[in-house]
Amino acid sequence: MTWEQVLKISRKEATELGDKYAPEDMKEFRLKQSKKQKEDAIPALKRYLDELDSDKSIDEMRFRMIRSAIILLSNDYRFRGKSREQLIDELKEYLGE
Numbered sequence: 001m002t003w004e005q006v007l008k009i010s011r012k013e014a015t016e017l018g019d020k021y022a023p024e025d026m027k028e029f030r031l032k033q034s035k036k037q038k039e040d041a042i043p044a045l046k047r048y049l050d051e052l053d054s055d056k057s058i059d060e061m062r063f064r065m066i067r068s069a070i071i072l073l074s075n076d077y078r079f080r081g082k083s084r085e086q087l088i089d090e091l092k093e094y095l096g097e
Helices: 003-008 011-021 023-053 060-074 084-095
Strands: none
Touching (some): 011 023, 023 060, 060 084
16 A cells, blocks of 8 residues: 555544554554543543532533533443432542542
């Protein structure tokens, strides 16, 4: 494969070729990306935790939005269906607090 061909392949195709020809490198890359994504999400998750843990009342719609955002940011479905108190406890555990 020439460099001109490499530059023209899609991201999906590049990933497939990486999985085929360099599976260990791709595994390492995915782990690094996952770790970076978690680190990048920590400030937002902490803000949501502060809001949930405050004495301020939160209506049901806002709570559901926060819970959905936490699930998306953390890429972790253990937060699904949790009450406010359960969500606070799980999020503290997730963040190591």
